[in-house]
Amino acid sequence: DAGITQSPRHKVTETGTPVTLRCHQTENHRYMYWYRQDPGHGLRLIHYSYGVKDTDKGEVSDGYSVSRSKTEDFLLTLESATSSQTSVYFCAISEKLSYPYEQYFGPGTRLTVT
Amino acid sequence: KNQVEQSPQSLIILEGKNCTLQCNYTVSPFSNLRWYKQDTGRGPVSLTIMTFSENTKSNGRYTATLDADTKQSSLHITASQLSDSASYICVVRNSGGGADGLTFGKGTHLIIQP
Numbered sequence: 001d002a003g004i005t006q007s008p009r010h011k012v013t014e015t016g017t018p019v020t021l022r023c024h025q026t027e028n029h030r031y032m033y034w035y036r037q038d039p040g041h042g043l044r045l046i047h048y049s050y051g052v053k054d055t056d057k058g059e060v061s062d063g064y065s066v067s068r069s070k071t072e073d074f075l076l077t078l079e080s081a082t083s084s085q086t087s088v089y090f091c092a093i094s095e096k097l098s099y100p101y102e103q104y105f106g107p108g109t110r111l112t113v114t
Numbered sequence: 115k116n117q118v119e120q121s122p123q124s125l126i127i128l129e130g131k132n133c134t135l136q137c138n139y140t141v142s143p144f145s146n147l148r149w150y151k152q153d154t155g156r157g158p159v160s161l162t163i164m165t166f167s168e169n170t171k172s173n174g175r176y177t178a179t180l181d182a183d184t185k186q187s188s189l190h191i192t193a194s195q196l197s198d199s200a201s202y203i204c205v206v207r208n209s210g211g212g213a214d215g216l217t218f219g220k221g222t223h224l225i226i227q228p
Contacts, residue, residue, distance in 0.1 A: 004157075031213055042118070042203070042218030043158075050213055058214055090157050097213060099146045099165050105157030 003027045004106035006091050012112045019078040021109050023091030025071075031094045032074040033058075033103070034066060036087040043090065049074055081113045116141040118206050118219035126225045131194055135222045137187040137204035145209035149178050149189050152201045152221070161189070161202075191224075199226045 003026035013019050023032060034046040045058030047066040055066050063085060065077045078085055091106040118139045127133050139147070146165045150158035162171045166182040175198075177190045191198055204219040 033213070040220065042220045044218070045214055045216070048213045056213070092157075097207075097215070099207075100163055102148065102160050102163055103216075105150075105159070107157050108155070 004091060004093055004104060006089075006106040006109045008109060009107065010110045012114060013081050014114055015082060016080050019081050019111065021076040021089055021091075021111070023074045023076070023106060025074075025091075025093050027093060027095070027104070028071060029093040029095045029104075030071075031097065032068065033092040033094075034064075034074065034076045035090045035092060036060065037090060037108075038087050046076065046089075078111075081111075083113050085111065086113045087111060116206070116208060116217045118204055118217045120202075120204050120219040120222050122222060123220070124223040124225070126227060127194055129194055129196055129226050129228050133191050133194060133224065135189045135191075135202050135204075135224070137189070137219060139185050139187070139204070139206045139217070141185075141206040141208045141217050143209045144182060144185070145207040145211075145215070147178075147180055147187050148205040148207075149176070149187075150203040150205060152203060154200070158203055194226045196226050196228060198224060200224060 005024045007022045033048040035043040044060045049055045049068040067075045089109045092103045094103045121136045148163045149161040152158040162178040164180045175192045180187045201221040203221045208215050
């Protein structure tokens with residue numbers, strides 16, 4: 001998984017509670033991303049970062065916030081979890097955007113909101 | 115709207131047989147196309163990445179083709195093995211996009227039966 005770890009790998013939480021997912025990389029790549037994967041949908045971008053403290057919204061950012069205080073860490077926070085946020089969350093990294101630089105994905109975090 | 119459509123949605127074949135997965139896209143302007151393999155419970159792993167100038171690219175038993183004129187790509191798997199059972203995701207990058215410039219297909223779920 002290209003030097004990417006995600007924690008926790010599994011989490012069950014209740015509606016209305018805050019949740020933070022962590023992505024850690026050892027590749028020193030500039031770009032980091034958070035995606036969610038749901039049945040019937042392709043991977044959808046939540047937020048991304050193009051450097052320390054530089055982040056931007058993706059396609060499905062409502063209800064999520066992110067922070068990147070160090071190159072190696074990218075945090076995804078659900079301020080008040082809802083059942084619609086039950087999903088598998090993937091972190092990804094890339095050194096650059098242009099060809100042939102690729103995205104590498106982490107192992108995923110399965111989040112269940114009850 | 116940029117879209118990536120994959121077919122079939124799912125496919126079951128016998129071990130040792132060949133198969134071809136399809137990807138049609140409407141992403142514009144086109145930059146490159148990637149095929150990922152995603153094993154159950156794991157993150158996607160890159161198989162190939164192709165630009166408009168590349169018609170064919172191989173990675174072991176996997177061969178990807180690209181027709182930029184018709185906006186179609188295929189992934190051919192030769193002499194399938196049980197370990198090929200996975201979801202295969204087609205991803206297209208548009209050249210005008212930044213870190214959010216990727217469009218993901220929903221994937222083809224491939225099952226190899228002994």
